[in-house]
Amino acid sequence: xxxxxxxxxxxxxxxxxxxxxxxxxxxxxxxxxxxxxxxxxxxxxxxxxxxxxxxxxxxxxxxxxxxxxxxxxxxxxxxxxxxxxxxxxxxxxxxxxxxxxxxxxxxxxxxxxxxxxxxxxxxxxxxxxxxxxxxxxxxxxxxxxxx
Amino acid sequence: xxxxxxxxxxxxxxxxxxxxxxxxxxxxxxxxxxxxxxxxxxxxxxxxxxxxxxxxxxxxxxxxxxxxxxxxxxxxxxxxxxxxxxxxxxxxxxxxxxxxxxxxxxxxxxxxxxxxxxxxxxxxxxxxxxxxxxxxxxxxxxxxxxx
DNA sequence: GATATTTGTTAAGCGAGCTTAATTATATAC
DNA sequence: GTATATAATTAAGCTCGCTTAACAAATATC
Numbered sequence: 029x030x031x032x033x034x035x036x037x038x039x040x041x042x043x044x045x046x047x048x049x050x051x052x053x054x055x056x057x058x059x060x061x062x063x064x065x066x067x068x069x070x071x072x073x074x075x076x077x078x079x080x081x082x083x084x085x086x087x088x089x090x091x092x093x094x095x096x097x098x099x100x101x102x103x104x105x106x107x108x109x110x111x112x113x114x115x116x117x118x119x120x121x122x123x124x125x126x127x128x129x130x131x132x133x134x135x136x137x138x139x140x141x142x143x144x145x146x147x148x149x150x151x152x153x154x155x156x157x158x159x160x161x162x163x164x165x166x167x168x169x170x171x172x173x174x175x
Numbered sequence: 176x177x178x179x180x181x182x183x184x185x186x187x188x189x190x191x192x193x194x195x196x197x198x199x200x201x202x203x204x205x206x207x208x209x210x211x212x213x214x215x216x217x218x219x220x221x222x223x224x225x226x227x228x229x230x231x232x233x234x235x236x237x238x239x240x241x242x243x244x245x246x247x248x249x250x251x252x253x254x255x256x257x258x259x260x261x262x263x264x265x266x267x268x269x270x271x272x273x274x275x276x277x278x279x280x281x282x283x284x285x286x287x288x289x290x291x292x293x294x295x296x297x298x299x300x301x302x303x304x305x306x307x308x309x310x311x312x313x314x315x316x317x318x319x320x321x322x
Numbered sequence: 323g324a325t326a327t328t329t330g331t332t333a334a335g336c337g338a339g340c341t342t343a344a345t346t347a348t349a350t351a352c
Numbered sequence: 353g354t355a356t357a358t359a360a361t362t363a364a365g366c367t368c369g370c371t372t373a374a375c376a377a378a379t380a381t382c
Contacts, residue, residue, distance in 0.1 A: 031300055033265075038287065040291065041311075042313065043291075044308045064368075064369080065297075066368090093329075094330085094373095098331090098369075117329080118329095118377080119329040121327055141187065145183050147313065148179045149179065153178055158317065160181055162308070162309030169298055213339070238362065241360085252362080265348055266346095267358090
């Protein structure tokens with residue numbers, strides 16, 4: 029079997045295990061927090077890029093401005109998001125997470141990290157070292173093809 | 176930095192890139208096919224495990240039997256799923272994909288494979304070999320902690 | 323300075339998917 | 353054989369998130 033084929037197969041196996049686990053965890057997280065998928069998407073977006081506008085959110089989620097506005101409204105009511113006027117353009121609002129919103133998303137990230145740490149512990153130092161090198165390469169390649 | 180910490184960081188980076196790409200692709204696939212997330216979940220479930228029942232589907236999706244039945248009904252109407260009586264228990268239905276349903280999911284898998292192949296091509300044979308070894312270890316570890 | 327465009331919000335309405343409750347048919351327990 | 357439990361379906365009703373359309377306010381354009 030060619031190395032390319034072999035690598036594709038191995039990647040597919042990994043995807044399957046990884047995705048299944050990620051989806052399960054994510055679903056549990058949504059249930060625990062009582063938040064929907066669109067709501068989570070907004071919060072995660074704000075977690076990674078601060079100070080974006082309502083239209084930015086809509087564009088990123090692939091929905092209308094009206095939908096984005098409604099979604100944000102709900103999250104403001106829940107105390108996870110705050111809106112402030114953009115000083116440079118008073119039509120626009122700059123959105124950001126409240127401390128509560130930030131804590132919420134960090135909890136989700138921590139849960140994932142704990143799983144990844146458990147994974148690391150199951151391996152010998154030599155294996156860990158090799159995986160670090162391998163995944164660094166892979167991540168770089170993925171970022172390069174990713175656009 | 177300790178190797179464990181380093182590995183966790185690298186894994187987190189890789190996860191992020193991988194998840195972002197996977198989600199984007201999946202969303203596009205749903206748009207193209209006009210199918211919803213629950214519908215996709217059912218089809219993928221049937222793709223991987225043949226001949227499961229309506230209640231199986233409901234349990235796996237975390238919804239009631241009634242919801243599962245409605246979901247399946249829609250997919251039968253669309254020609255992606257077929258129901259047949261279980262010969263051992265005539266109350267139950269054995270669900271399976273029609274050829275059209277199978278082709279649909281295979282298209283999704285192929286799209287993903289093409290990305291993975293592109294990834295492989297960007298790497299030297301030595302790098303590929305190392306990544307194969309690394310991912311095999313990682314997948315095994317993930318399967319072990321995954322339950 | 324008048325007009326057009328952009329940003330965000332609100333209202334009304336629609337469809338998807340979920341729930342519970344009722345129904346039918348089959349299987350199991352006693 | 354009768355009673356109970358299980359598998360699937362259907363009906364009715366609810367919530368959510370989406371859409372379009374109408375609107376207000378600020379900015380861009382000419």
